[in-house]
Amino acid sequence: MRKENSTNTLNKRQMEMDCGMSYTLAAIGGRWKPAILWRLTHGKLRYSVLRDAIPQVTERMLVLQLRELEKDGLIKRIVYAEVPPRVEYELTAKGKSLTPILQNLSDWGEKNR
Amino acid sequence: MRKENSTNTLNKRQMEMDCGMSYTLAAIGGRWKPAILWRLTHGKLRYSVLRDAIPQVTERMLVLQLRELEKDGLIKRIVYAEVPPRVEYELTAKGKSLTPILQNLSDWGEKNR
DNA sequence: TTAGGTACTGTCAAAAATGTAAGTAATGCG
DNA sequence: CGCATTACTTACATTTTTGACAGTACCTAA
Numbered sequence: 001m002r003k004e005n006s007t008n009t010l011n012k013r014q015m016e017m018d019c020g021m022s023y024t025l026a027a028i029g030g031r032w033k034p035a036i037l038w039r040l041t042h043g044k045l046r047y048s049v050l051r052d053a054i055p056q057v058t059e060r061m062l063v064l065q066l067r068e069l070e071k072d073g074l075i076k077r078i079v080y081a082e083v084p085p086r087v088e089y090e091l092t093a094k095g096k097s098l099t100p101i102l103q104n105l106s107d108w109g110e111k112n113r
Numbered sequence: 114m115r116k117e118n119s120t121n122t123l124n125k126r127q128m129e130m131d132c133g134m135s136y137t138l139a140a141i142g143g144r145w146k147p148a149i150l151w152r153l154t155h156g157k158l159r160y161s162v163l164r165d166a167i168p169q170v171t172e173r174m175l176v177l178q179l180r181e182l183e184k185d186g187l188i189k190r191i192v193y194a195e196v197p198p199r200v201e202y203e204l205t206a207k208g209k210s211l212t213p214i215l216q217n218l219s220d221w222g223e224k225n226r
Numbered sequence: 227t228t229a230g231g232t233a234c235t236g237t238c239a240a241a242a243a244t245g246t247a248a249g250t251a252a253t254g255c256g
Numbered sequence: 257c258g259c260a261t262t263a264c265t266t267a268c269a270t271t272t273t274t275g276a277c278a279g280t281a282c283c284t285a286a
Contacts, residue, residue, distance in 0.1 A: 002193065007244080011169050038134065058277090064274090066284080084232040097225075106137070108214055112207060112210075113129070115241090120241095160264080164263090171244085173245075174245075175263085195253095195263040196254065198261085199262075199263090
């Protein structure tokens with residue numbers, strides 16, 4: 001939970017206000033977000049598949065990161081009214097528009113690490 | 114200070130090992146790194162100029178972020194043997210190669226926030 | 227009635243990142 | 257000597273992120 005008025009939060013907010021880079025980095029910068037986004041570029045996936053595709057992530061962290069991606073409008077959560085439940089995650093148009101950037105980040109990383 | 118064997122650190126390391134995106138994001142993802150890198154794309158700057166160009170940053174954080182950028186090979190620290198001291202920071206070739214990516218991140222951010 | 231499958235939630239703890247405030251080293255100049 | 261200048265350090269506190277682990281709700285089928 002963020003503390004609305006800490007210097008930390010205020011600095012973060014202001015950077016994201018007047019720096020496009022910081023905004024973008026905040027959107028894709030969580031520990032598990034690149035892994036999630038990457039998988040979703042290949043298409044819609046359900047929760048359990050995503051979870052099994054990223055073995056190190058705990059369910060708690062996975063859900064947290066999914067919720068943030070959803071809140072930022074990068075992914076869409078699709079719930080089917082079935083039992084047992086089925087939930088799928090899919091990139092939105094906004095999320096898809098990130099794909100070339102993610103590719104650049106990936107390429108630069110492969111080349112330079 | 115990082116704890117060498119926490120799950121947190123191990124996860125981070127492994128992600129950066131097998132995911133170029135995570136490696137790149139770790140390199141440019143500190144709170145003040147985008148601001149620093151951005152200023153340096155316009156050329157060499159001395160410490161005090163950088164500090165005054167980013168009013169919210171504390172000297173401690175500025176130095177920490179500069180040290181990380183240096184350790185990751187994105188910037189070079191140039192010390193002149195003078196009194197009072199003069200230190201300049203400059204992008205390395207590796208750092209310069211990030212410029213188009215930073216521009217992409219910036220453009221996407223401006224368009225989508 | 228109990229077990230099973232799916233997608234979570236809750237609580238607590240550890241670790242990491244960021245911020246605050248004060249202090250330091252070196253030296254030339256008056 | 258005492259002061260100014262620059263680029264930092266250091267010690268500590270707060271805030272944020274991440275992780276461990278147990279528990280839940282729902283219906284269906286045996």
